[in-house]
Amino acid sequence: MKGVPNKHLHARTTFLYQAATYLTLQSGPRVVATDFTKGQTSYSENSPLDGTTSLALELGSQLHTVSRKGQVRLSAEMKRSICKCCNTVLIPGCTATQAIVNDSKGGKKPWADVLVINCTFCASTKRFPVGAKRQRRKAERSNKLEGSATQDLDTSTQSTSAALKTSTNQSPVPVDSDTPISIA
Numbered sequence: 001m002k003g004v005p006n007k008h009l010h011a012r013t014t015f016l017y018q019a020a021t022y023l024t025l026q027s028g029p030r031v032v033a034t035d036f037t038k039g040q041t042s043y044s045e046n047s048p049l050d051g052t053t054s055l056a057l058e059l060g061s062q063l064h065t066v067s068r069k070g071q072v073r074l075s076a077e078m079k080r081s082i083c084k085c086c087n088t089v090l091i092p093g094c095t096a097t098q099a100i101v102n103d104s105k106g107g108k109k110p111w112a113d114v115l116v117i118n119c120t121f122c123a124s125t126k127r128f129p130v131g132a133k134r135q136r137r138k139a140e141r142s143n144k145l146e147g148s149a150t151q152d153l154d155t156s157t158q159s160t161s162a163a164l165k166t167s168t169n170q171s172p173v174p175v176d177s178d179t180p181i182s183i184a
Contacts (some may be wrong), residue, residue, distance in 0.1 A: 009070040016063040023056035060087030
């Protein structure tokens with residue numbers, strides 16, 4: 001097979017994403033201040049849906065439609081930067097707020113950090129794990145487990161035989177719990 005299949009659909013989705021991002025940035029910032037501790041966000045007083053914003057929302061909707069109908073997979077970065085509810089391009093400080101939240105007991109578990117992205121148009125949230133290692137696929141895990149099990153058996157027999165050799169070279173000494181043992 002030569003080249004990328006459905007190259008025209010990839011080009012179209014890329015153009016729609018770039019155009020939606022450009023129009024969203026042209027509409028100006030919506031978020032004025034955010035207090036993450038209280039979960040409050042204040043917005044600017046200009047109209048929430050002016051012409052460029054509504055066109056950007058329409059382009060985001062078309063982006064999803066093209067990718068679904070053409071069965072084109074969007075990249076992870078592109079999917080994470082588009083709101084699933086209202087098709088807004090999520091730009092931190094403009095159309096979205098971001099915070100890292102650790103809901104573990106006292107925030108003591110560093111692997112429990114979660115990036116929370118809030119859309120300012122529809123107030124929906126997206127949550128993504130931060131710093132956690134992805135689990136391997138099932139096929140990779142089963143192959144790895146089988147290989148490590150045979151290795152563990154080999155190392156356990158080696159360590160057992162080594163322990164038997166060292167125990168046979170030393171004379172057994174009865175140990176009282178009251179007498180201290182000195183190692184010379």
